[in-house]
Amino acid sequence: MSGRNIGEVILDLNNISLSFGGVKALTDISFNVREHEIRAIIGPNGAGKSSMLNVINGVYRPQHGEIILRGEHFANMNSYKAAKAGLARTFQNIALFKGMSVLDNIMTGRNLKMKANILQQAFWLGPAQREELEHRLKVEEIIDFLEIQHIRKIPVGRLPYGLQKRVDLARALAMEPQILLLDEPMAGMNVEEKQDMCRFILDVNDQFGTTVVLIEHDMGVVMDISDRVVVLDYGKKIGDGTPDEVRANPDVISAYLGASH
């Protein structure tokens, strides 16, 4: 597969509006994501970036608007449908099983792909065994890919933050997603960890051809690795385009630097 041939629109969001009671989190937002591209969502605190991701993978249900994924309309998306459709995500506040080993955590990412029934699993019968070996191989490939062999057996809770983030990414990758949603993958990392993470995201995009939608605060990172950027402010879309276009957009500049009145 050639990774970096950006293709057709794969995910289309039309006129999405989301409110919690009287608070309008998102107002009439439309944008699309093309196959194999890295799409960033940026904006100041409280702009609605995480809400946007939550809408995409069905955690929140928007009051208005529709999600079109590979031509299919999803009026009410939910997490299960999203996962089935090849969407995987990582979380801003890492949501791993702290007491479980890195390996087991990543294995949970294979859950949807496991076919053996509960009896076979419980008694470790042939199909379950074969299946486990298959999934383990896939997981080991991801471990190798993300260079976390040395922490394979360590409970996640004992790992430093930067590594936990990497495990979070590993679990998402274990689903072999077509679209990867990353919620601030580099928050709270030092320069070196950020560089590593950037490299991994680019590698994932390049090697597997995975489409990436990411939220990020670090402007340097966003401008470096994304193909297109959408900018939100107070739940409204104020910019959309290539990094250079967005950088030159006066609305974006005023949202970030404050407007002179």
Added chain:
Amino acid sequence: MTASESGRTSSSLDTFPRLLLHHAATRGDRPATREKYLGIWQTWNWSEVALEVRAIACGLAELGFKRGDNLALIGDNRPRLYWAMCAAQMLGGVPVPLYQDAVATEMAFVLTDGEIRFAIVEDQEQVDKLLEIKEQCPCLQHILYDDPRGMRHYTQTSLQGLDEVIAMGKVHDKNQPDFIPGEIAKGSPQDIAVMLYTSGTTGKPKGVCQTHETFIAAAQSGVGFDHLTDQEDILSYLPMAWVGDHLFSYAQALVAGFTINCPESGDTVMTDLREIGPTYYFAPPRVFENLLTTVMIRMEDAGALKRGMFHYFMAVAKRCGSDILDGKPGVSTADRLLYALGNVLVYGPLRNVLGMSRIRVAYTAGAAIGPDLFRFYRSIGVNLKQLYGSTETCAAVCLQPDREIKFDSVGKPAPGVEVRIADSGEVLVRGKLLLKEYYKRPDATAEAIDAEGWFHTGDAGFFDEDGHLKIIDRAKDVGKLADGAIFAPNYIENKLKFFPHIKEAVCFGHDRDMVCAFVNIDMGAVGNWAERRGLPYSGYTDLAGKKDVLDLVRECVEQVNVDLSHDAMVAETQIHRFLVLHKELDPDDDELTRTRKVRRGFISEKYGVLIDALYSGKTSQFIETQVKFEDGRTGKVAADLVICEVKTFPVMKKAA
């Protein structure tokens, strides 16, 4: 295979490729190489390895690699890099392993100096480095990479995957099956087998050329000395460019037929060590030090019962453990019983955690090992011994015989090696294991090997009454205090470094009236210590400047002074003042060599201000230093360093 054929091969095992074929013929099914990949140990037996090597050799030949060409190898210990070494030798070429963590500019020197046309590298990281310096190295024509990850978009014509080259080689081998046997037959034991670059403690690195004959002789003497067989398992994790790794993982492995095991990655060595449980183990002192530090940190976090038990039995082991290992008489029955109990409760499990349960012989070399550190391993039943040698002498000048272990000597000359002490105190070596020459440096060769064939090691040492060689320090580092007392900085630094909290130390005192020291704290150990005390810190520099940390280091230094005061020879060189450096000494900043030896000259120049402050009686000094990050960028670290005074002790006269 007919009798006459096998007779011929065994009678001429005088080059490494011939040794490989011999193993493939005689123990084809024994595992030769293992590597952990995707969480599982993958195994290649000797027959398979011979085929792989042959395919690489043919592939290289197809690309134009000829007799006399040099092949650079850059990367972590990967099976295919070891195989490529042998492949180059099959074709009459010379493998030149480079330190994989060297920055691009350092590599440029070796690549130019070694007139390298071909390089086999591990991965994208190394490819990037070579592409960066390709302009400066006009010879470099082919770069082959082992791991294709991330390489899809590289379009340079000089780049090729090792997989393709091997595939090409297999075709070549099929079409010309007589090519490789012919090339192997052309090889002579006097050919240069490998070129290892010196670490460059002094000046620019020099290429040390060793022949098949010398390295095989050195390996045979070690194998015979410790009765090693083809049943040994070793973990190959040390830099391939280091003579120690070349001796153990390549030369000895091919001579005796060991199985070499390549770890999954640099970070997993501890786990891999446990899983493999090597029978023969080699590590520089720093690795043993790190292992011990990890154990000590974990012990401090253990429960009171476990901790109490550990300390009690470690005291028992210290008292009688190494005597029992040496089979010395005079250990009381009570102690023997206690030691046996300790073996079940503490030493056995500890050896298991360290991955040393199966070890028959372990060696350390590369730097002087602290006597306490050495004693620790022997006392828990690990047969750790020291050896002495250098790149120029195939790392096999002196070895400690079993049951004749001394903490402060490096043992007796190996069979067939002559050792003499020059009038200046320098150690001179003569024998089969000497280098053929420094590459393209007849001047340096002439300087190192005198007319009578003695090689000047540059180390200062002496023989004790039992004929054991003792190395004190580098000959040029041994100095004198202003009042004439002998000052051997390494000796004091090693004492300091034994404390788990101290990672590195540099002592000054030559031509001065007292000894002062720079200290680097160990981030892991001190960080853990600070955490348990609820001491907040933001990073290395901050932690190193904390008053509590300084007090901790002061205690260590005082303990060293007490030790020094027991020995009249060195009692004058107690440390009077010290400071804790604001950054870790780092090879990237040229402060350490790639083998992590302190570059004294460079450090005293770079930190001249601090040395002046130490000797001028100031209580603090501001310093700003440039540092190089791993990606090659630079930054600045600045701090106000506090200078601490330490208590010194009067000389204690000890009986005996």
